[in-house]
Amino acid sequence: MTEFKAQIILLLCLSFQITAQELSYDSIPVMDYSVPKELVIADIRVSGIEFIQKEVLISLSGLKEGKTIMVPGDDITNVLKKFWSQGLFSDAKISAYKITRDSIWIDIYLKEQPRMSSLNIEGIGKSESQDVMEKINLRNGQQVTDDIINNTRRIIREHFIEKGFLNTDVVITMKDDSVRVNMVELNIDVHKNDRIKIEEIYFTGNNSFKEQVLRRKMKNTKKVNINFFKASKLVSDDFSEDKAKLIAFYNENGYRDAKILSDSIAFIAENRINLYITIEEGNKYYFGDIEWIGNTKYPSELLSAVLGIEKGDIFDQSILDERLFIDEDAVNSVYLDNGYLFFDLTPIEVSVEDDTIDFEMRIYEGKKATINEVIIKGNTRTNEHVVRRELRTRPGDLFSKQELIRTVRELANLGHFDPEQIAPNPIPNPADGTVDLEYKLVERATDQLEVSGGYGAGMLVGTIGIRFSNFAARRLFDPKAWRPVPSGDGQTLSIRAQTNGRYYQSYNFSFVEPWFGGKKPNSFSVSVYYSKINPNYYSYYNYWTGGDVPDEHMKIFGASLGLGRRLSWPDDFFTLYNSITYQRYKMKDYTGFLAENGTFNNFSFTATLGRNSQDQIIYPRRGSNLSLSLQITPPYSRFNQKFDYLNAPEEEKYRWVEYHRWMFKADWYYTIFENLVLMTRMHFGWLGHYNDDIGPSPFEGFDLGGDGLSGYNLYGRETIAQRGYPNSSLTPTVNGKKSGNVYTKYTLELRYPISLNPSATVFGLAFLEAGNAWYSIDEFNPFSAKRAAGVGVRAFLPMFGLLGIDWGWGFDSYPGSSGPSGSQFHFTIGQQF
Secondary structure (H helix, E strand, O other): OHHHHHHHHHHHHHHHHHHHOOOOOOOOOOOOOOOOEEEEEEEEEEEOOOOOOHHHHHHHHOOOOOOEEEEOOHHHHHHHHHHHHHOOEEEEEEEEEEEOOOEEEEEEEEEEOOEEEEEEEEOOOHHHHHHHHHHHOOOOOOEOOHHHHHHHHHHHHHHHHOOOOOOOEEEEEEEEOOOOOOEEEEEEEEEOOOOOEEEEEEEEOOOOOOHHHHHHHOOOOOOOOOOOOOOOEOOHHHHHHHHHHHHHHHHHOOOOOOEEEEEEEEEEEOOEEEEEEEEEOOOOOEEEEEEEEOOOOOOHHHHHHHHOOOOOOEOOHHHHHHHHHHOOOOHHHHHHOOOOOOOEEEEEEEEEEOOEEEEEEEEEOOOOOEEEEEEEEOOOOOOHHHHHOOOOOOOOOEOOHHHHHHHHHHHHHHOOEOHHHOEEEEEEEOOOOEEEEEEEOOEOOOOEEEEEEEEEOOEEEEEEEEEEEEEOHHHOOOHHHOOOOOEOOOEEEEEEEEEOOOOEEEEEEEEEEOOOOOOOOEEEEEEEEEEEEOOOOHHHHHHHOOOOOOOOEEEEEEEEEEEEEEOOOOOOOEEEEEEEEEEEEEEEOOOOOOOOOEEEEEEEEEEEEEEEOOOOOOOOOOEEEEEEEEEEOOOHHHHOOOOOOOOOOHHHHOOEOOOEEEEEEEEEEEEEEOOEEEEEEEEEEEEEOOOOOOOOOOOOOEEEOEOOOOOOOOOOOEEEOEOOOOOOOOOOEEOOEEOOOEEEEEEEEEEEEEEEEOOEEEEEEEEEEEEEEEOOHHHOOOOOOEEEEEEEEEEEEOOOEEEEEEEEEEOOOOOOOOOOOEEEEEEEEOOOO
């Protein structure tokens, strides 16, 4: 410090001696600097500065006009220290350009650090450079100081060290800008070098678990082995997560005091390290006595049974929390499902002796809470009454956690709102024992446009259709409602057309009202459809060359009415749906199916008992969807037993079609971990007949194999997808005609979402699938199934519905093939497998 002051005094002496020669007539002789003197600052000027405001620098100095300073003295020295401490200047001087008897005129000379005119990063790719630029946050015109250089080097090294490049070198150089004064070009050269791999992971202090067990718990930090899919680099964030997983593993096994004392690395080669982890396990603890205090509404025996933890069980804090508060059947649900919203439960450790922990579960039950007000927010398109009729939580009801969860499910299954963003918010009012419920909803587009193509019967069939899933028929005559169509009442209107020019045409109209009458969840549906096909293959040529197309056709007209209702027994997930359907097939010189001329009538009644508890429509994570249906026609042949059906022509035998058709479908969804879902499926169908002389009906059979896209459907056959096999390849052929009257299908499908955004829900899947079809129930063998496996992806776009592509490998042969089906690609639109 003494040396620094001496330099300042010498500098001042020189400055004052030089300027003294230029003093005006009232200047005094050169001062004797060995004798300090008080002088008043007459003026302060700043020189050498280009970018920083001079007023700011004068203020920073602490000097001002009229202030008395001692020359020489600490006042000038302290000002220089301030400027040097900022790190913004490469030079700083203070001199006097004029001195009188009692005043001094001061000049502060400062030279700024150079500023950056450009930045160039070398040695890494473009995307990596962008990531680095965002982290270092350097801008053109910014001063380049030693601190900035060192901090930039540190940030870049840490960025690549976190990615496993522990030997990263960062060289930063500056070059004067040849055009602009006091500006420099900054060049950063990054050498990542080889990624550092973990050769071995060693544990110390692990007395209860072997090293290989602990290594498996570290999901992201692995040692080098022959499995190229396992990471073997040391990434800081991943390693921190893995250390937390190690401690969680110990905690789950009773070692609640376990901790990691230290971790370190040692280089054993240029790009290889050993990782050393020291663990202190502590004692292993067990649950002891659990006593319930404050519970007057429910006995301790009931609460202990719901808790499900016995004395002597290994202590696990996460299990205790789950059974008390988190699981759907947790202890708090006993109270919350019965109105006790203000209930509070606090587990207290009252004794820890040796390896046993005793608990007191201290309960405050409080009063039952009644729902006061239910607030709906976010339903910008859907009318409020559509939402409110699905609520299980209504004003005046006791609060129930179970009914709150059920309401969320019902709202999600409407399909009008994003299920990931349905947010119920209870607002307790302890003063009056009530609670307000607020449901925050986010509308999503539900109308769908279907544009697809399918190949069948030697021709390509195009399909176009539109489906309005939130239609409002009561507003048809309201001009303001056509934006673009009346909406908001939750009705479904569908219009669909299929065609291959003049050879095949099909039109379909359907309407569904889910709350017929508006008071109960009784559905009403109506549909009408018409199809026509001209199968004369010569008409292709005639049509395009301007010739006549023979009027050879099959026309199909059909209509159906349906009524459904929600049941309350066995539970209110059950529904019963009944419908009647009439179809008329009219042939004129039509070859290839039954008689060339004639009319065939299909009048049937269908009853379907279903139970649907899946939590949402697009990407269900839990629940099931089961249905059992029976479709029957009157047994016409029983009413006319004298008629010789065995030898009758087909136009007489099938004038009134008779059959009974049984269907069973079951889908289950299980959440394995977070959003990873296992879907299991089992389907069975049987088309039976009343009269052996007539045999199986040529209508309403099953067509198994392929992608499930029907192209067109003439005879009421149901097209069943079976991945890994060509379309229709598993349907048996009898007397030259496809005739599948029994089928079964089994599916295991593992799903994981890529995006759950309501504008594009995308998930990947891997599947195992097996199925087969038979001509008669006597041939049916549930174990004789054609096996396949594969992968696929599904994307739900609100405008187009569900799109998907699958690759499957069929392990077995199919009728007409000489070996396994092998590789098959399948595309699907508007349906789920």
